[in-house]
Amino acid sequence: MNTRHRPSQRRQKGIVLPVVLIMLLVMTISSVVIVEQISSQTRMATNTQVQQITLQAAETALRTVSNRLFTGAISSATSTYVADANGYYFYSPSSYSSSTPLPWNSTTAWSTAQSDTTACGSLSSQVISSCKYMIEMLPQITSPVLGRCNVFRITVQVAGPSNHGQVMLQTIYLLPILA
Numbered sequence: 001m002n003t004r005h006r007p008s009q010r011r012q013k014g015i016v017l018p019v020v021l022i023m024l025l026v027m028t029i030s031s032v033v034i035v036e037q038i039s040s041q042t043r044m045a046t047n048t049q050v051q052q053i054t055l056q057a058a059e060t061a062l063r064t065v066s067n068r069l070f071t072g073a074i075s076s077a078t079s080t081y082v083a084d085a086n087g088y089y090f091y092s093p094s095s096y097s098s099s100t101p102l103p104w105n106s107t108t109a110w111s112t113a114q115s116d117t118t119a120c121g122s123l124s125s126q127v128i129s130s131c132k133y134m135i136e137m138l139p140q141i142t143s144p145v146l147g148r149c150n151v152f153r154i155t156v157q158v159a160g161p162s163n164h165g166q167v168m169l170q171t172i173y174l175l176p177i178l179a
Helices: 016-071 078-082 107-111
Strands: 088-090 130-143 147-159 167-176
Touching (some): 016 130, 016 167, 078 088, 130 167
Antiparallel strands (some): 147 167
């Protein structure tokens, strides 16, 4: 028998163990990368969902405040707005300058604005941490269709969880003056 062709037990190097260890290291790194990507995608999806709910809550609040003006639940009397307080303002061009911002552009005005989470809708109560609105009475106009109207600028500011994802929406609302 020829003994030269048989591998000797002393000459074997044990290559299997290093190969398995390298493959295990590659699989571990791949797993960590995949887990991080999934986590990142989950955070992005959650942020998008919160942003959409916050936007919908702001749109609901605009509609709610407009309806309250229409039904009289919020007064349309000039005396309510002339005081320039508690989220109700009377717009006068002489009252504002580059150094005096409009109320909806003032942090101080938002601190005293009307806070009403019910205006944002019931579905948003889990996600919304703040729902505020302010109303400015603008100069009256005469509309060809509606006749003489009070004009209101309604501004809504809604914040998501922990005051993140703030949305501010604004609309102009015409309220006909009934003679």
